[in-house]
Amino acid sequence: MARVPGTIGSEKYNQFSLEEWVKRFWEENNVYLKVKEKSRRQPRKFYFLDGPPYASAKSIHVGTAWNKVIKDIVLRYHRMKGFNVWDKPGYDTHGLPIEVKIEQKLGIKVKKEIVEKVGVDKFIMECKRFVDENMEAMTSQFKEIGVFMDWDNPYVTYKDEYIESGWWLIKRAHEQGLLYQGLRVLHWCPRCETTLADYEVSEYRELEDPSIYVKLPVRGRSSEYLLIWTTTPWTLPANTFVMAHPNLDYVKVRIDGETYILAKARLEAVMKEAGVKDYEVVEELKGSDLEGLEYDHPLEDLVDAQKELKQYHKVVMAPEAVTPYEGTGLVHAAPGHGAVDYEVAQKIGAPVVSLVDDTGRMTEGAGKYKGLYFRTDANKAIIEDLRARGALFHKTKIIHRYPVCWRCKTPLLLRATRQWFIGVTKLKDELIREAKKIEWRPAWAKIRFLNMLKELRDWVISRQRFWGIPLPVWVCSECGYMHVVGSVEELEEMGGERPENLHRPWIDEVKLKCPKCGGEMRRVPDVLDVWFDSGIAFYASVGYPRERETYERLKPVDFIVEGHDQIRGWFFSLLRSGVIGFGEKPYNRVLVHGFALDEHGREMHKSLGNYVDFNELISKVPRDVVRFWLLQTTVWEDLRFSWKGLEHMGRDFNVIWNVYSFASTYMSLDSYDPVKVTVESVKESLQPEDKWLLSRLNRLIKEYHEAMQDLRPHDAARLLRNFIIEDVSHWYIRLVRRRVWEESDTLEKRAAYATLYEALWKWLLLAAPFIPNTAEYLYQKMFREAGEHGEESIHLHELPEAREEWIDDELEEDMEVVRRLAEAVAAARMEAGIKLRRPVRKVIVAPKTGEVERAVKRLSGLLAQVANARSVEIAGSDFFEQVKVYTVEPDYGAIGPVFKRLTPKIVELIREKSREVGAAIAEKGYYEAEVEGERVRITREMVKLKAEYPEWLRVKETKHGLVAIDTSLTWDEVAEGIARDVVRRIQVMRKEAGYSIEDYVDVWIKASGEVEKALHDKREYVAREVRARKLEIAEPPSETEVVREWEIDGEKVVIAVRKAPSQG
């Protein structure tokens, strides 16, 4: 039994309902599970690691969709390529942003309320529920866009198993001596009451602060002051020393009997700002001269902590802290509130004092200022006191960029706190060594990554919050012994009981017995930085170390892909964890993608009003269209969202549908059997255009694989589009239409079907990862029952490999040449005003090269067809020279001086005998004649020579040579043009009457004059073209159903059509 391709030709195309159909098909038949099952049996592993999106909202960003679609095509590609693909998706679920959302929901203002009013247990359960809801919503959107991942088994960072895997790494770090606790000046959010890592300090606001110049009296000298400048008066109570630059020039200045010390470079600016006009420089000195100079603190008696600090009040050399561009060149140092200050303090052995508590209020040590909020009340009180004591030299305001909390927008402060660190700077060499082994796409990502590693700092892993992996460190309250717990098992061994949940607050209840002194050990209450979570995904997502086998089998990760913000983010945190845990890179290849921006290249934000909601997007644009459009963008460049772009892509889908519809209509009409009739079986009958398409197809397959393996999915997408739209639809189908319309079962027609079938089936396979819905639909409707393609889903098939023997460079070049020549013919027709319907006698080509000549010879039939020419001739290069007609225009400037008074006569002669003169000059360079009895010679420079072709020849120049059409017409060509006009009208009538393509008709035509004559001459042609069983050039019988009057070439023509009565 013949297996005929199904037809989609009668369907009205609707991409939305197509996708609905496929979605249901996949669900009802568990297609994903079957695809996964098949992949699982493959011998080669492909470990893909999903970068877990942050589950803090229900709706996904267009960029998130793009991200997952890129992943999806890579996964689908590898499955169809015969890999055992690991496709577990993940979600990042811990962290401050989620806590802040829950705080908002519960109406919590300060951190204390979580413990006192809500209860940590309830708070945690709220976080979990919130995350669960978000994950569910996000998953359904990922499924909507056609992402085939293991959605029933995602890895979720809040799960106990995952937390336990996290503990393992902390323990590994501890075993290597990398885990330590230390003081560090870091940004602190006084509302969230936690430290923020450097990379979390990302938002700045233009804020107003006081800008004050303060007089610090030099100890033992009267009326002599160090002049310092600060915008943070609240740090003055913690002042410990003053920093100066040893190589900078300083001056002593007298003002009103007082002496001030400041940098020479700042003198003028400071005096101007303070409005001091009368000042006198009394001494110049080097910064180094100031070293050790002692001073007194103006608020000494009001601040308790100053008692301790008094002994450190002197000038210290610290070039790194001083610039000649702002301030006074003397910098007030509060090591508890400044990073540089802290480092200098470490060097000179000064204490690190911070007088601000977790909530931003001044502490006990601040004495008089205790309890005041740092940026507001404390600033105000301190400035007042300085003023009252005459220590305020000048006060003004400054508006500057000030960091705020990225979650709650509260202004941050710098504060020295005790935090837990992993000393990764010790691993710097290993990190760089391993990073260099990673393969990066594009190459510049590697440069960026290595640049970043140069600035590596130790990793602050602790956060003073709740919703995170608890730091697995227990400390003995008796002897201070510290122990890091690496697993629940270990917890139990140490005398702890497994809590119902490894999060706070349950884990905080677990007390261990100190192995040193038997005392009670309590957990350090911190949780881990959320970046810790995703960084361990490469082993934690597969259950390591609890279940070792899976990771041992899968490692290393073969491929990851995320946006370029993750170079410093996840790509780095993975590597860091990899080196800490295993001493090596955890992944081999990275692809970096861009950002999804709006039409104007700006970030998409809800607050900017340019945000495109994902659900709105897929309600307006079919999923495959969205996917294919997203994937055309060069992966590593930013994507500009464009509704218009999506609309255009939708039109391409329409063409794709039309191509398959065209093929299926005629194939099923002719009962084409793809098993019997293959490109091999009809090899001898393949026409040049068939061989060309097969060459293009196999080149596509080859380049497609190259692009996919080289991580250039956008190139693969463009190749796919180009082949189906340009090669198949715009060119090949145009060429084979006539062959396909052929009534009888010719070998040439079979060749066309076999070629088209081969191209469309293989293209569909290649396109399946990109447009899985469309591919599935066309497969089910058109291919599944035909050929040898019985698999239940197209996604269970394997990708085709290129057959290099079909690739014919020469043929493709020739086709290119012929296409260019055909364009030239069309342009020539246009100039001459000859419609394509009317054939031209001949096309004449003068090829520029041997290659062009070869192309025209090989493909002359094709060129004739496309150009609608009776014949194609190759002319020698002299042909066009010979037929050329030359004309000349006289050049007065050259003629006058030579011929003087004869000039008017000469000009007249040139005008009259323009062609003759032109021909002579073109040939021998001059023209001689007799004028008023004188023999004159007109030379080249006396005229403007112009070459023209004769009327009957229309010539176009191309890079392949000259092309011309013979425009002279005989009756036969005119008649054919008229006949084709008539045919076209009958076709319109057939279609409007609703006859199907294979129906036969009876036709009557009433016409007169040339049209009638032409119809008599071309009667057979017309009858064949319109499938007329009977064609009469006569008045139609009155009962005919379809009658219409037309005008052809200015004459009235009445055409009547009816369905022919069936025979027999």
Place this chain on the structure above:
RNA sequence: GGGCCCGUAGCUCAGCCUGGUAGAGCGCCCGGCUGAUAACCGGGAGGUCGGGGGUUCGAAUCCCCCCGGGCCCA
């Protein structure tokens, strides 16, 4: 302030690595085609290749500086 990326037709983008007369699609205007037809074909208009300098016989392409946008840091 630093690192990296992007800037080409009205719009979206190829071309740049490896220098050799600026390309495609869409849009616009004109014409053609008509059994895939909400498709298709041809022509035309439209470009200081962000700006400036350099290397070179020759620069969109290589080098330097600047401007605008993006990401990451400070």
